[in-house]
Amino acid sequence: MPAIDVAGEFETIQRLLKPLAHPEWARGLADDVAVLPSRPGHDLVLTKDAIVEGVHFLPDDPLDTVAQKLLRVNLSDLAAKGAEPFGYLLACHWSERCGWPEREAFVSGLRRDQAIFDISLLGGDTVKTPGPASFSATMMGWAPSGAAVSRAGARPGDLLFVTGTIGDGWLGLQAAQATLTLEPERRDALEAAYRTPMPRVEFAPVVLGLATASADVSDGLLADAGHIAEASGVGIEIDLEVLPMSAAAQAWFDGRVDPQAALELLASGGDDYEILLTAPAGAENALRREAERRHLRLTRVGRVTAGQGLSVRYHGQEITPTRTGWTHD
Numbered sequence: 001m002p003a004i005d006v007a008g009e010f011e012t013i014q015r016l017l018k019p020l021a022h023p024e025w026a027r028g029l030a031d032d033v034a035v036l037p038s039r040p041g042h043d044l045v046l047t048k049d050a051i052v053e054g055v056h057f058l059p060d061d062p063l064d065t066v067a068q069k070l071l072r073v074n075l076s077d078l079a080a081k082g083a084e085p086f087g088y089l090l091a092c093h094w095s096e097r098c099g100w101p102e103r104e105a106f107v108s109g110l111r112r113d114q115a116i117f118d119i120s121l122l123g124g125d126t127v128k129t130p131g132p133a134s135f136s137a138t139m140m141g142w143a144p145s146g147a148a149v150s151r152a153g154a155r156p157g158d159l160l161f162v163t164g165t166i167g168d169g170w171l172g173l174q175a176a177q178a179t180l181t182l183e184p185e186r187r188d189a190l191e192a193a194y195r196t197p198m199p200r201v202e203f204a205p206v207v208l209g210l211a212t213a214s215a216d217v218s219d220g221l222l223a224d225a226g227h228i229a230e231a232s233g234v235g236i237e238i239d240l241e242v243l244p245m246s247a248a249a250q251a252w253f254d255g256r257v258d259p260q261a262a263l264e265l266l267a268s269g270g271d272d273y274e275i276l277l278t279a280p281a282g283a284e285n286a287l288r289r290e291a292e293r294r295h296l297r298l299t300r301v302g303r304v305t306a307g308q309g310l311s312v313r314y315h316g317q318e319i320t321p322t323r324t325g326w327t328h329d
């Protein structure tokens with residue numbers, strides 16, 4: 001029997017991950033596959049995002065929050081489609097720094113979020129890499145047959161809404177990299193938004209019922225609005241000055257000399273994991289009611305037009321932002 005602190009592949013799977021596995025479908029993480037029963041009347045909705053040390057998280061980020069971010073960025077994609085998550089496949093590419101205590105920390109983050117979001121581990125893969133650590137999850141959920149919302153359904157005349165606040169993730173990264181001077185509580189709030197964003201899972205049923213198109217905001221509000229415009233074959237106008245900000249983001253913003261440039265940074269920084277959706281004007285009251293019931297901020301940030309692509313405005317004037325979002329070169 002290997003010692004308890006051996007961070008090998010099978011020790012990791014059987015000692016650390018097996019307690020997180022689905023009691024029936026994961027086959028005890030001791031088979032070649034997981035086997036899931038289908039759910040009549042529903043579509044299986046699948047998504048996969050990977051996160052890489054130095055690209056999506058910082059080399060000294062605690063591994064429990066890295067695990068939570070991994071699950072949350074994937075849960076965010078399902079929420080934007082209106083799907084209800086139930087489980088995930090996990091790939092761990094451990095680096096040299098991932099010994100047994102780090103793996104235990106990672107698993108404690110998974111356990112925490114499995115409880116919060118009512119999901120279980122179904123299977124995956126465990127490897128060691130000589131490079132930076134990376135992880136990926138394939139998140140699965142159900143949506144009523146034919147009902148999952150796409151990026152392609154926006155129609156001219158629809159309004160554009162976003163949940164929560166925008167810019168905290170980007171500001172949190174700046175704070176974690178010590179390039180922001182703010183009060184400690186503000187910094188903490190922003191860094192928490194960067195490390196453990198809150199996917200809007202509770203808003204999924206509302207998206208399902210009322211959105212014509214939807215996407216989550218990962219690359220940047222402007223870039224992701226552009227993705228909806230392109231997929232729908234419509235124009236989208238965004239009003240920068242109504243961008244919803246947290247108290248911490250507002251404190252940062254108030255210290256800027258160029259408000260337009262500051263808004264552009266917040267609207268293109270990414271890592272927000274809010275839901276960006278379009279809906280007919282007649283659905284606005286219902287959307288607001290549902291958001292209020294969930295104590296969730298909802299802001300009308302623009303509109304859908306018969307044009308093409310994204311048009312960014314600042315106090316009614318069209319502007320050309322220097323960038324719209326994150327891209328991997």
Ligand SMILES: Nc1ncnc2c1ncn2[C@@H]1O[C@H](COP(=O)(O)OP(=O)(O)OP(=O)(O)O)[C@@H](O)[C@H]1O
Binds near residue numbers: 048049073077216218
């Ligand atoms: N390597 C790949 N193989 C197959 N499909 C891919 C691959 N990479 C991306 N895709 C697909 O491209 C589409 C857009 O993916 P993208 O990752 O940009 O969306 P997203 O997850 O919403 O954004 P983000 O990755 O910023 O969170 C999705 O349908 C995705 O499944």
Ligand SMILES: Cc1ncc(C[n+]2csc(CCOP(=O)(O)O)c2C)c(N)n1
Binds near residue numbers: 057173219270271326
């Ligand atoms: C260390 C560090 N540097 C930069 C960023 C910002 N960032 C990286 S990828 C991405 C878009 C979503 O990813 P993807 O499109 O790859 O799924 C964003 C906003 C970060 N999170 N951590």
Ligand SMILES: [Mg+2]
Binds near residue numbers: 048
């Ligand atoms: Mg992706």
Ligand SMILES: [Mg+2]
Binds near residue numbers: 076077215217218
């Ligand atoms: Mg997405």
Ligand SMILES: [Mg+2]
Binds near residue numbers: 049073074077218
């Ligand atoms: Mg994504």
